[in-house]
Every structure is written in C-alpha cells, then in structure tokens.
Amino acid sequence: MATMVPPVKLKWLEHLNSSWITEDSESIATREGVAVLYSKLVSNKEVVPLPQQVLCLKGPQLPDFERESLSSDEQDHYLDALLSSQLALAKMVCSDSPFAGALRKRLLVLQRVFYALSNKYHDKGKVKQQQHSPESSSGSADVHSVSERPRSSTDALIEMGVRTGLSLLFALLRQSWMMPVSGPGLSLCNDVIHTATEVVSSLPPLSLANESKIPPMGLDCLSQVTTFLKGVTIPNSGADILGRRLASELLLGLAAQRGSLRYLLEWIEMALGASAVVNSMEKSKLLSSQEGMISFDCFMTILMQMRRSLGSSADRSQWREPTRTSDGLCSLYEAALCLFEEVCRMASDYSRTCASPDSIQTGDAPIVSETCEVYVWGSNSSHQLVEGTQEKILQPKLAPSFSDAQTIEAGQYCTFVISTDGSVRACGKGSYGRLGLGDSNNQSTLKKLTFEPHRSIKKVSSSKGSDGHTLAFTTEGEVFSWGDGDYGKLGHGNSSTQKYPKLF
Numbered sequence: 001m002a003t004m005v006p007p008v009k010l011k012w013l014e015h016l017n018s019s020w021i022t023e024d025s026e027s028i029a030t031r032e033g034v035a036v037l038y039s040k041l042v043s044n045k046e047v048v049p050l051p052q053q054v055l056c057l058k059g060p061q062l063p064d065f066e067r068e069s070l071s072s073d074e075q076d077h078y079l080d081a082l083l084s085s086q087l088a089l090a091k092m093v094c095s096d097s098p099f100a101g102a103l104r105k106r107l108l109v110l111q112r113v114f115y116a117l118s119n120k121y122h123d124k125g126k127v128k129q130q131q132h133s134p135e136s137s138s139g140s141a142d143v144h145s146v147s148e149r150p151r152s153s154t155d156a157l158i159e160m161g162v163r164t165g166l167s168l169l170f171a172l173l174r175q176s177w178m179m180p181v182s183g184p185g186l187s188l189c190n191d192v193i194h195t196a197t198e199v200v201s202s203l204p205p206l207s208l209a210n211e212s213k214i215p216p217m218g219l220d221c222l223s224q225v226t227t228f229l230k231g232v233t234i235p236n237s238g239a240d241i242l243g244r245r246l247a248s249e250l251l252l253g254l255a256a257q258r259g260s261l262r263y264l265l266e267w268i269e270m271a272l273g274a275s276a277v278v279n280s281m282e283k284s285k286l287l288s289s290q291e292g293m294i295s296f297d298c299f300m301t302i303l304m305q306m307r308r309s310l311g312s313s314a315d316r317s318q319w320r321e322p323t324r325t326s327d328g329l330c331s332l333y334e335a336a337l338c339l340f341e342e343v344c345r346m347a348s349d350y351s352r353t354c355a356s357p358d359s360i361q362t363g364d365a366p367i368v369s370e371t372c373e374v375y376v377w378g379s380n381s382s383h384q385l386v387e388g389t390q391e392k393i394l395q396p397k398l399a400p401s402f403s404d405a406q407t408i409e410a411g412q413y414c415t416f417v418i419s420t421d422g423s424v425r426a427c428g429k430g431s432y433g434r435l436g437l438g439d440s441n442n443q444s445t446l447k448k449l450t451f452e453p454h455r456s457i458k459k460v461s462s463s464k465g466s467d468g469h470t471l472a473f474t475t476e477g478e479v480f481s482w483g484d485g486d487y488g489k490l491g492h493g494n495s496s497t498q499k500y501p502k503l504f
Helices: 014-021 025-029 031-043 072-095 098-131 140-146 153-178 188-202 216-232 241-258 261-283 296-310 332-354
Strands: 008-010 047-049 293-295 329-331 375-378 393-398 405-410 414-419 424-428 443-448 457-462 469-474 479-483 498-503
Touching: 008 098, 014 098, 025 031, 025 098, 031 047, 031 098, 153 188, 153 216, 188 241, 188 296, 216 241, 216 261, 241 261, 241 293, 241 296, 261 332, 293 296, 293 332, 296 329, 296 332, 329 332, 405 457, 414 457
Parallel strands: none
Antiparallel strands: 008 047, 293 329, 375 393, 405 414, 414 424, 424 443, 457 469, 469 479, 479 498
C-alpha cells in the first residue's frame, strides 16, 4: 500500500537541473519508478513536507428535527450544509487514497523534469534565435526580431489594440494642431505631450535603460512614439511652436531615460536638423524668434544628471552651457553642441578606464591620462586601502594615493598597483612575503617592487585565499611569482616562501 503524500513546499535547486534532464522519462509511467524519483526529490530537499492537516470530522450543527418545527427554507439550508460537509469529507478521504498519493508524486516529478528542461533549453533557444537575426537590421526591425515568438490570441488582440490606439492618437494630435484653438491656453496635443514629459521626468534615472526587461510591445511603442516626435520637431511639420518645443523635450527625456549613446546621438541629429531648417527659414524671414528653441531648465536638468553620474572632477567653469534667453529658453543648436560635448567627455573618461595594459608598448607614450580617480571601500585591517586608520570604509572614498594607477589588483588583505610606466607598487598585509618587498611586514603606504632582471609589468594576479601568493606577467611574456610557496604554487620547483619577485 502506497504511503500518503503530505502537503509539500517546492524548492527547485538550479544546479540539479542537469541530473533531472538525464532521467529516464519512461520510469515515470510506473509506480515504482515514480517512487524512486520522488525519493530523490526528498533526499535532495527539493520538496519540503509541511505539517499534515488535521482531518475535521465535525459536520454542521443541526437542530432537533423532532422537537423543532422548521420552515421549508431552513430545511433546505441545513440539507445543503450537510451535503457540503459530506462532499468535503469525501474529497479529503479520496485525496489521501493510495492512487491519489501516487498521482501527486508523479505530478511533482513531472513538474521537476519540466522545470529542468525549460530552464536549460528554452533559454538556449531564445539566445540562438537572437544570434541568427540579420545583423543589418536596425530600429524597429530589431524589435520585430526579438518579438518573433509563439503568441496567444490575447497577445495579438492586445498588440492590435495598442497599435490602433497609437495610430488614432497620432492622427488626433495632428488634427488638433491644424484646427484653430478655441480658447487661450487650450491645445489637446500640447497638453498630451506636456503630460508625457512630466511622467518621463518623474521616473528614476535610466528607468528604460534595460531593454531586456521591457516587453517587445513596449519597445515597439517607444519606437513609434519616437518616430512621431521626430517628425513633429521639424518647423514645417504642421505643429505649433510650443508643440515642437515640447516634442523636443520629450524626445530628450526618453533618450536620457534609455541611457544609450544611440538615442542621445539621435537626439543631437534631430536638433541639428531642426536648427538647419530654422536657419534656412530665417534667411527668408518666415519664422518667429522662438523657433528652434527648447526649455533651458529642462535641458539643464538632464545635462546635470549626466554630469552627476559621470562624477567628473573637472572645473565646472569649463563646462559649456547654452545661452538662456529672457523667456527661459535656449537654442536647439547650442543644446545639441553641449550634449555632444558631454558625450565626448564621458567617452574620454570611459576609454581611460577601459584602456588595457596590453595596449601599452615599452617606450611608447601612454595612451591614457597619467592621472585617474580611484575610489576604495571595505576592509582596511592591514592598510590595504592606504586610507587613514584601519577601520572599515563603509562608502566609496576617493583615494589620491592611487591617482597614477593604470591597473589595480586586490589580493588577500593586500593591493597591487601597476603604473603607466609598467612599475608595480604594493601595500597591505605582508605575511609570507605576499607583497614581494623582501620581508613579511605590513605596508601602510604603496611601495615599489623590484624585478630582477628589470621588466615592465602588464598584468598582476594575486590569490584571494590561502596565505597569499602573486603572479606578474611582463610585456615580454615572462612570469614572475612570489609569496607563499606551499604545494609548489609558485612554480619554482619547491615549496619555499619567496619574498621577492622571482622569474619562472
């Protein structure tokens, strides 16, 4: 007789997926095979039994029918209560039968196998689909390639509703611009765009940056809205001056929220294109003085947000800002130049941090800045962060001692710094000669290592456990090692501690 299956809590373990994929699926058809696989679930603690529910045999409270006179409605009520109680009891007894217990075990095993297969092959198939998409496609084509997946009828109806709704909205907005305004300050289109701009500006920074978390339909909507707004910003689009200005601001807000260089450059291209049309119309004296403008405050809010995220230490007096008019506006052309300059500054700082020692050739001038900004935090128990006392640094703190660092390697209670000239300095815990300074003393400031024969170092790798040992790779392709030599880990043919860098 099969044992009863108590209520369980499911807790699938990701690292066991491979073992479940290889299980013989035919064994699930037999009761013995299911019992073996279910025992595997229990032993792996992927199903956790919960306390058994108490079997309630107490039925509804009934009156004394012989002594009490009940109405027809009351009799029907008590009869329904009695039948419901008997039905619940029957269900509970049947669910604890040997057949029901075996069936629940089989369903749990099938659910576990399906989870393993889904996680291993479904995600892999999705990646392959993206890899096989044509590289030449761009824009909305990228959205369609990602969205090529089996869709339900509900998905199709929702997509149809969204697409139709956007088309209707765009048509109404265009029509609103063409119709004369019925009263002061009333414009359907401008109100809609202004509201959308306020919503976008209220979002946390980079809310739309992770496109993998946005449904394909959402990306498609963003693409359609962006295309519509780009057409609105041109002076001859049919929109009024305020509408064109609001469209430019909404486009900039979306570009900043998406956090991609592509969308920022697209906005710069749009602004320069609109400015070119404005210049040609100025020659014909066919436009207002507020044409080709954008709100100064709106633009500076986004620009300052980018500068704060950059964390630049440059003198703020050197930062370009557009000229503010008496109406609180600024030129689209100047705004585009300021934004492009900011993008170039960010790219310059990013290239400095991404430069690899592999790209530095002996005798050549460094391809990156000689100074940089390094922030440190965490344990400083052995002065491995070179900052102040040995107390923990709980928040990132600027460390001037690392200002000339090209590459930094954090080891076990120690830190190594490679400078642009290929030299190496170290600080922190010195036990077992892990710093390579010739002794086992702790070092509270960065001190230069000596390599014999002299070499320029490209890369340093220090152990994060054990008693500490370090390897250094030179520009000539040679390797030095030092520190704890247990188990021959230094490669010198012995297990001795090495307190100076030694060539293999």
